[in-house]
Amino acid sequence: MDSKDSDGESLANSALTTLVSGPLRGYDLLVVTDDHSHRQLDVDRVVAAAGASITPVVVASQISILDTAHPAHYTKSTHLTAILIFYDDPTGFLLRLEDNYHWNPKHLVLLCLNPQLNTTAVLSQPVVQRSQFILLLRSAFRGDQRSLLAYTSLPTQLNSLGHPLIQGPLGRWSPQEFPSRESLFPPRYRDFGGWVLHLSVWCNDEPLVYFLEDGSCTGQNVDALRIIADKYNFQFSLVHGTKDGKWGSYEDEKLVGMLGEVQRLEKDMIINSMLLTHNTLRLLDYTYPHTIDTYGFMIRIPPPMPRWRNILYPFSRLLWGLVFLTMVLVSTILASLHYQLYGIRDPLGLALKVAGGIAVQAMSVRGVRAWWAKVLLCFWWVVVLILTAGYTSNLVAVLTVPVYPNLLETVYDLAKDDIRVAMLDYGSTVPTYLRTTFNPTLAALGAKLDMGPITDPFNLYGEITKQVVAGTHALIVFGDYIDYLRQLHNVTQITYVMKESIIWSYLSWFLPLHTPYTPQLSDTLTRLNEMGILEKLYRMHMGVILSPNLQVRGDGVLNLEHLQGAFIMLVLGLSAASLTFLLEVLISPRPRPASPSPSRPSHPQEY
Incomplete structure (x- = not known):
């Protein structure tokens, strides 16, 4: 064996021993080696030498990792650190590993034993860039001496040539320079360097995203993203609409609309009102939910009673x-x-x-x-x-005030009534849930559910609202958008929102699967939510799109029709008095005529 190779092996063994017994002590470890590095390093001996105080360590070969499906909650765990040790070029292994959607360790250590290997190409692999934190330890020569150099990957930063800093130096490896796990893994996306994130968006999602009079898009989520962008130094672009003209759903075993554009990496993010579903959880990254709301029903007020x-x-x-x-x-x-x-x-x-x-x-x-x-x-x-x-x-x-029949206020009442239910076909899971649920009341709604197609992207609910006004359908709408919808179509005086709602749902922002900065954006968005900033933005934009008299019925002016009560009471009183008088006349006994008193004879002296 060459003395330089021997020095390299000794240095790598020392570094690995220092890692598992020092900064990574107490964390779960998944160590993956190729054949060459497995022969050079005695990983089992290194782990044993670290002592029994460390948590379990899984040692595996590249082949076994490809053949084993590790659950996502294990590989993405904050408590796990994956260590890939290689001497030969791992590109082939990494390309095959890219097909494993579960492989996405939050903390990744790359230990390269070959000083001649192009590690920049290794770091450029998409499966490597999935990790939120990356540490590369690379064997290098300084004269006749072998040493280990530490790197991370900062793709949002630029090097002296204006290229992305895929391999950013951290310095020479030594236990003193990297005493903790935090020092091993500096944040990769602390500064996005002016990056531009391209959003897939529909600007008719009030109050989250909507058009201004000048044609630009604004809204609660646009302002929230702008705050995050200022913090991390990135920009974003908004282009209304999608290529396929769809909002976003799972059709024919694939995502379409905004969801499809993000999955195909054509766009970087979705900030519209998009629900967490089984398919979006499986195929996309998402932030922690920023809104929890339900689906409500907009129904035509029935005509007043006679x-x-x-x-x-x-x-x-x-x-x-x-x-x-x-x-x-x-x-x-x-x-x-x-x-x-x-x-x-x-x-x-x-x-x-x-x-x-x-x-x-x-x-x-x-x-x-x-x-x-x-x-x-x-x-x-x-x-x-x-x-x-x-x-x-x-x-x-x-x-x-006119008297109306009893309004439909519960899901049970709506299920029993003859009125049908309508919903815009934008890819929601609600129709599937209503048609497959074992709840008889919700199943009754699903049996009479009519899906309305999106015929006009700039007037999504125009046709369905006409059905509501006609009194034939009750419209299912998510969240407070129902209030905006009633005002937009000028039906606040003839429609109402049913008291009972269905299906709690969660709204999140979506990014491509395994985006490394998703947790960072999610944490910041959650902080904005916890501090009440999102609520303030929501109220501000709702005040812009809603008029103050949204729930007012009538014009607020008294007319003769409103004052008829007093006159009707007067007529009723006179009628009752007349009827009573007539009954008294008819049933009261009539007094007998008095008998004429006998006339007294006149006294003759009076004449």
């Missing part, structure tokens, strides 16, 4: 029945007892007077002789006073 029935609306049917029954019982019992005990000549008249007290709220008690009956009437008059006051006030209210 005006002529207003006199019955203040009381329910049960209350009307109880009032009538009580009135009949009280008047009948009181009149019957007086007829039996005191022999009054007009029991029917007394009964009508007692019953009529509920209308006139006053009556004469001259026909009531017993003290107990007068006490009973006192309690009856109190009840009458309460009933008439409640009826009068409620009647004025229902005459002033």
Whole structure:
């Protein structure tokens, strides 16, 4: 064996021993070697020499790594460090490893034992650039001495020739220079160096992304991304629309729309309202959810009930029945007892007077002789006073404001009703969920769900809103976008939002799979959310796109129709008084004509 190779092996063994017993002590390790380095290094002996205090170490060959599917939660774990040791060119192995979607260690160490190998080409491999933190230890000669040089990869920075700094020097390897794990892995994307991220975006996603009058895009997420861009020194471009004209969904075993553009690396990020689904979790990177919301229903307000029935609306049917029954019982019992005990000549008249007290709220008690009956009437008059006051006030209210049938406020009510359900076909998983769920109520909604195609990207909900206005469909819309939609189509006075909603869903930003700076952007976005900045941006942009009188119904001006209650009450009162007077005339006994008194003879002296 050449003395230089022997020195290289000794240096590599020393460095590996220092790593596993020093900065990486206490972390899970996955050590992968090629055949040449496996013969040069005794990895098992190095691990054993590090002591029993380190956590488990997995030692594997390149072939076994390709044949074994390590779960993503293991390889991407913060507690794991992957160490690739190689002497021969690993490009072939790395290209094959690129097909393994689960391989994406957060911390990656590359230990190159061959000083002649082009390590810049190794670092340039996409599967290597997946890792958020990278350390390269490369064997090199300084004269006759062999040493290890430390590098990282900073693709957003430029070298002296204006090229990306794929291999950025960290200095000469020594335990004193790299005492901790943090010193081994400096942040790679602390400064993006003015990079431009190209966004796949639809600028009609209020309030997250929407058009200004000058044609530019703004919104809550645009402002949030601008804050992050200022922090990390990058720029971004917004181009409205996608090549296939689709929003984003999973169709025919592939992603389309914005999701497809990002997956194919045509664009770098999505900041529109895009939901976390099984397919997006599997095929894309995503930030921690910044919004949790539900799907609501926009429904046409039914026409008001007939005006002529207003006199019955203040009381329910049960209350009307109880009032009538009580009135009949009280008047009948009181009149019957007086007829039996005191022999009054007009029991029917007394009964009508007692019953009529509920209308006139006053009556004469001259026909009531017993003290107990007068006490009973006192309690009856109190009840009458309460009933008439409640009826009068409620009647004025229902005459002033139109009375509507019971609105659909629960998913169960909507499922039982004849109205159908509509949703825009933009790739949501809600239709699939409603049609496959075992919940009978949600399944009933799925059975009558109609999907509306996107016919006009600049007026997404135009056709479906017409169906809602016609009263044939209830529209499913995500989050607070439903409020903007009602105002946009000027239907705030004729539609309402159902109280109950369905399916909690999460909104995230999406990036290409295995983007190394995804965790960094995700952490910053989460900080903005936790500090309330996203909420402030949301309220600000909602104030821009929504008018202050969004929920106002009517023009706020009183007219004759609103004041008809008092006049109707007057007519009802006069009608009731006339009817009572007529009944009194018909049933009251007529007085007998008085007999003429005999004439007294005139006294003759008076003449």
